[in-house]
Amino acid sequence: MSLSLSSSSLGATDFSQYVDPFHGTEGGGNMFPGVVAGKSPPRPPFAVVKLGPDVMTNPPSDSYSGYQPTGNITAITLMHESGTGGAPKYGCPGQLPVVGDISNPLVDLSIPRAANDTGEVGHYEMSLANGVTIELAATEHAGMLQYGFPKNGTANVVVDVSHILPSFRGTGWGQGYAGGNISVFEDGHYEGSGIYNNGWNLAPNWQIYFCGRFNSKPSASKIFVGNGTTLSAYGNSTSATSSVRIGGVFSFSGKTSITSHVGVSWISSAKACKFIDDEISDKSLNTLVADAKSKWNAEVFDKVQTTEKNATTLTHLYSSLYGMHLLPSNKTGENPGWTSSEPYYDDIFTYWDLFRCTTSLVHILQPSAWEEQMRSIIDIWRHDGYLPDARSSNFNGRSQGGSNADQILADAYVKGVRGGINWDDGYAAIVKDAEVTPPNNHDPIAPDSGDADGRGALPDWKQYHYITPRFSRAVSRAVEYSVNDFGLYQVAKGLGRHSDAEKYLARSRYWRNHWNPNSTSLGFSGFMVPRFANGSFEAWDPLSCGGCYWGDPYYEAKPWEYSLNAHHDIKHLISLAGGPSTFGKRLDTLLNPALSIFDVGNEPSFTSSYLYHFIGESWRSVNQSRYIANTHYSSGRAGIPGNSDAGAMQSWILWNMFGLYPMVGQTTFLVVSPWFESLTLDLGGGKTLKMRAPGVNSFTKFFVQGLKINGKNWKQNWVTYDDIFKNGATIEFEMGSKPKRWETGPLPPSPATET
Incomplete structure (x- = not known):
């Protein structure tokens, strides 16, 4: 029926x-x-x-x-x-x-x-x-x-x-x-x-x-x-x-x-x-x-409209939009833990999965709900003591890496989300994550430290400025703690807390202390590896993550992948990796399907294919990300490359369809290549983002040749939130079948390097 x-x-x-x-x-x-x-x-x-x-x-x-x-x-x-x-x-x-x-x-x-x-x-x-x-x-x-x-x-x-x-x-x-x-x-x-x-x-x-x-x-x-x-x-x-x-x-x-x-x-x-x-x-x-x-x-669906007629493509588009809106659960008025006038959301699975590209898309498509969700997690901190990195059945748990609610709040802050949010409380909640070690909840699969919320390996982070192998997931935690501290720096700077901003900016660079320039793999030197309390590096094969799970130094990704994840400090990363030319070759190697290094189904790899933008070769980002999209995603019942993670995979493919990619905790969006000749996003409040790409074809004509924003030629391969989302905009892509290095303007920012 x-x-x-x-x-x-x-x-x-x-x-x-x-x-x-x-x-x-x-x-x-x-x-x-x-x-x-x-x-x-x-x-x-x-x-x-x-x-x-x-x-x-x-x-x-x-x-x-x-x-x-x-x-x-x-x-x-x-x-x-x-x-x-x-x-x-x-x-x-x-x-x-x-x-x-x-x-x-x-x-x-x-x-x-x-x-x-x-x-x-x-x-x-x-x-x-x-x-x-x-x-x-x-x-x-x-x-x-x-x-x-x-x-x-x-x-x-x-x-x-x-x-x-x-x-x-x-x-x-x-x-x-x-x-x-x-x-x-x-x-x-x-x-x-x-x-x-x-x-x-x-x-x-x-x-x-x-x-x-x-x-x-x-x-x-x-x-x-x-x-x-x-x-x-x-x-x-x-x-x-x-x-x-x-x-x-x-x-x-x-x-x-x-x-x-x-x-x-x-x-x-x-x-x-x-x-x-x-x-x-x-x-x-x-x-x-x-x-x-x-x-x-x-x-939901009316917010994304296109002139596309292909039913398979439309099914992929709207099924992905549907899938990323199933969680979290809005339980406002249904919180048994405390009485509050604030909104209440539960079933957050998990900010570790969502912070890279899902939460920024929810902000754009559902600005009112997004503000409610930010107010909700701050209210959870008020009553439960910590921001949730994940939450279900009214209980925080679990934190797979960093305290990534920090980064999500920072992302909202730098993009101007204010409304009913008490940012003094929001800041205090992030500082709690950065300064107070959570109690050990004795998770049987990772009993070394607390992973219900907060940062369980914080003692090492504060003492050594890196994380020793006495803590599980040491290297992947170090990358994420750096990103979290960068988010805290962003909010501190915005609130005028200058000494705090200086402190957390310095901490956001601690990932560098895991970089062993003498670690080699496949002809490349320099990888993030475990480091002991005496300062020596553990001998570690960058092609191995151990079991890639809770008890290992790297969680759900290999050293090759995590060594390229300090996206807030990427200019310094490129320098450590050997400079722009070597960095491009390193990306080629990481993404080479024959080598099976890159894991398309796990979130630490989400941004990897877009990093060519930072060496001024966005066409290579387009080529790699479009290959991933066409090869690993589809509209079918097995159309997601692994666990959806509450819509994380769907949001990745949606950004690919839209021709943009967010740099979390920053106002930067990388310009890639849209799938549709015409696409309009309803941004709320009467604002729209209109995207036009005449003649685009996902398999034969998907390379950007030139770009205009609001009728003006645009020479950067990136835009800011204010450029296109704050008040709406029109983006016009000129498309072609052959690669072109069209960008002549400044490279995307690397704020933790340049500050």
């Missing part, structure tokens, strides 16, 4: 028709394909409820977003994350349609699919092997589950409070269930809550409240309690609380069509019921789907 709506019912153009919710669900992308309804204008999606199936494969493997293309349906749940790794999070509360008599609801009731799942924006469908068909729609805090049962056999809906998404990786990050309760009322509706813990951010106990209603009163309702598959109670009592598995079975004799409404809240089951009343009420599934499409069009 298709619920695609005509453009006349949604406005001028229904861009949602180009969204494939399954984009990136295969090939390790871990994208969530279920229903995310969005929020009522003028606030963009980032809804709390993400309604979709939970799947168990055989043999079992982690279903990070709940979904996998093969396997049995174990439940349909309202809470998921999208594009995440590490370990699954949420998958609660659970509900499953079951046919026939149920003697023991604790046994495996999972059901194979009868056909592949299908979906579109605001709508999801499943057909199960037991003859049940399922359609899903949702609102911000509630879901509609519409079941079609076969004529033969009793129709049942099993509600399992104890259901969660499990992990099979053996890292100690798997979720736990700590108890729950459920009550069934005279009218047939039910309420309760579950207590859960852990997941990728190692969160302590967190509680979700729920409320469920059916369009028909159940003919029978039973509550079950038990451990494993052993029942301790299964009967007609009206309520139960237990530290072991608990739930309810709702039977509907003679019914073939059942509609279930479920609301969730972090505050109370009464509030979950109210969400059903306020958001779903008596709306039909068709109406909810139309509402979702309208919200997504108005708040």
Whole structure:
């Protein structure tokens, strides 16, 4: 059944028709394909409820977003994350349609699919092997589950409070269930809550409240309690609380069509019921789907418009926009931790993944939401003590490298984001990260220091001005601490705190202390390597990162990649690497596919292909980044080169499509090569960025020959935020099929070198 709506019912153009919710669900992308309804204008999606199936494969493997293309349906749940790794999070509360008599609801009731799942924006469908068909729609805090049962056999809906998404990786990050309760009322509706813990951010106990209603009163309702598959109670009592598995079975004799409404809240089951009343009420599934499409069009898709006609390219564009707007979750009014008038966002996965190019794109496309998110993380510092580098279930954790909320706040500050942000508090929060070592949370996979928030290796950073191998991820942390300190310098300078600015500018150069000029690889000299407390460098192969994971000196990238990541100090980096000519050859080697050094699926490599700009050869940046885009990205279900990381991959390809690339924590944007002959970005407040590139072709004619901004010839291969975004602008590209060194103006700035 298709619920695609005509453009006349949604406005001028229904861009949602180009969204494939399954984009990136295969090939390790871990994208969530279920229903995310969005929020009522003028606030963009980032809804709390993400309604979709939970799947168990055989043999079992982690279903990070709940979904996998093969396997049995174990439940349909309202809470998921999208594009995440590490370990699954949420998958609660659970509900499953079951046919026939149920003697023991604790046994495996999972059901194979009868056909592949299908979906579109605001709508999801499943057909199960037991003859049940399922359609899903949702609102911000509630879901509609519409079941079609076969004529033969009793129709049942099993509600399992104890259901969660499990992990099979053996890292100690798997979720736990700590108890729950459920009550069934005279009218047939039910309420309760579950207590859960852990997941990728190692969160302590967190509680979700729920409320469920059916369009028909159940003919029978039973509550079950038990451990494993052993029942301790299964009967007609009206309520139960237990530290072991608990739930309810709702039977509907003679019914073939059942509609279930479920609301969730972090505050109370009464509030979950109210969400059903306020958001779903008596709306039909068709109406909810139309509402979702309208919200997504108005708040996301309408902001990016092009004259492009190729349906595959449009699917890639709008599916990527959709994918980068699924997280974080706007839980304003739903914060159980403290009372505040500030906005509240949760499910941040993770600023380590997002700070390089996602957050700057959210700022441009969603300026109001972006200001809210900055206010939210500062408020988290006020109450929890640290800015979040990652956060979920109202708990900070985890920090993979630096304290990258620092860099994100700095990026917002230098681009003029003010509004309701208290920048004195914002500055104090960044200083806390830079000066106060967080307590050790004893993560079993990296027990050397705290990684819930802050900078766990700060003692070495302050004492030695580098990080010794006694701390895991020593070299990658050092790169990011330098970047974080540069962000702090930017804010300090802007606030007139001159002594602080001088201090943190000096610290932003500490990455240089890991540079061993005698380290060699593939004919090049000079790489960032581990360094001992006595000042000596560890002998290390620049082609190896160890395991590239939590306990290693380098996280998710090799020394070759991290040695080129001090982007705030790149002029000095180029000098250390042997000068512009050698630096260009080094980039050629790093990006050579035959050598398998560059990892397109991990964020430390995001900027690498654009660094030719800093030696005045932007055509080579265009050539390399376009090759990466054409080779590793597509509009298909496996169209993301690895884990999406909550939209990080989608934002990278979107910047590539737009022909720009941001230098985080600076006002600089590198000019690359757009995909579209005509593209208009709605910047809010009546401002637009219009980009024109007549004759451009992604495979045969994508080299820039010349550039005009607002009608004036432009000789730099970079622009600033104020040049094109602050008040809007028009950019005109002259395109050609052959490379041209068109830039004759100054090179992009290297502020930590030049200051």
